[in-house]
Amino acid sequence: MNAYIFPGQGAQFVGMGLDLYEKYPLAQELFEKANDILGFRITDIMFEGTPEDLKQTKVTQPAIYLHSVIMSKVMGDTFKPDMVAGHSLGEFSALVANGTLTFEDGLKLVSKRALAMQKACEMQSSTMAAVLGLEDAVVEKVCEEIDGVVVAANYNCPGQLVISGEVEAINAACEKLKEAGARRALLLPVGGAFHSPLMEPAREELAAAIENTTFSEPSCPIYQNVPTTAVKNAEEIKKNLISQLTAPVKWTQSVQNMVADGATLFTEVGPGKVLQGLVKKINRASETTSAELA
Structure with a gap:
């Protein structure tokens, strides 16, 4: 079975999408429509901006979404997913790919999400850190013992977990995790504590937007970050998408469930190859590839 997977924040690069724009x-048409919807020429930043310009949250999230979704659209009849999944932001791309959301509605929600997350980041000093070489249970236990807000945020693959929370709590956790045997515990260059309780203001803002958006029944199941199992019910998809901002991204568990349900080939649609690397670490036997255009 063919699983199509969509990357999240961090996969952006200057020049992304230019080949699509020039060739198809x-x-x-879709890039120009996006410029109109967003109210600024995101294409100028994507195609020829600086890495700093591209790093702004209001740009990064829509840019990655546009690259992934437009790529899936120009693939035409060769794009035949039996199941889809997206890492964090990538979940919105996946929901357009399986027909749950329209291109326009997906973009509006991603833009709203980016701005709401930016606002939440500015309310409190917070960050994230990558922890390598420890069992998930050990990382979770250390987080529980720290004063302040610090939680497991991204279960990327066995031995690679990202934690999220208040700056002081994250620093304290990193020290304890190194003592517990972590190969590395290093701060990430992010704007704030994504997928933690500190994103609650953003979750409330996004929830209102999601509730006012039409979600159709999908053409194939999506393995969402929160439940990690196959979901095909539009109302359930909405609920999980709202929970996602303050809950961890359970990528390891999602991929394991896709494999258990028959996924043999994982095709990454969008910038980069990060997810292919993670899939290989989760299940060595799985075949991975990048989306190919005609």
């Missing part, structure tokens, strides 16, 4: 009339 449909891509050009």
Whole structure:
């Protein structure tokens, strides 16, 4: 079975999407539509901006979404997913790919999500850190013992977990995790504590937008970050998407469930190859590839 997977924040690069824009009339049409919806020329930043310009949350999230979704659209009949999943932000791309959301509604929600997360980041000093070489249970236990807000946020693959929370709590956790045998515990260059309780203001803002958006029944199941199992019910998808901002991204568990349900080939759609690397670490036998265009 073919599983299509969609990357999240961090996969962006200058020049992303330019080849699509120049080669496919449909891509050009969708990029221009995105410029109109967003109210600024995101294409200028994607194609020829600086890495700093591209790093702004209001740009990064829509840019990655546009690259992934437009790529899936120009693939035409060769794009035939039996199941889909997306890492954090990538879940919105996946929901357009399986027909749950329209291109326009997905973009509006991603833009709203980016701005709401930015606002939440500015309310409190917070960060994230990658922890390598420890069992998930050990990381979870250390987080529980720390004063302040610090939680497991991204279960990326066995031995690679990202924690999220208040700056002081994250620093204290990193020290304890190194003592507990972590190969590395290093701060990430992010704007704040994504997928933690500190994103509650953003969750409330996004929830209102999601409730006012039409979600259709999908053409194939999505393995969402929160439940990690196959979901095909539109109302359930909404609920999980709202929970996602303050809950951990359970990528390891999602991939394991996709494999258990018959996924043999994982095709990454969008910038980079990060997810292919994670899939290989989760299940060595799985075949992975990047989306190919005609």
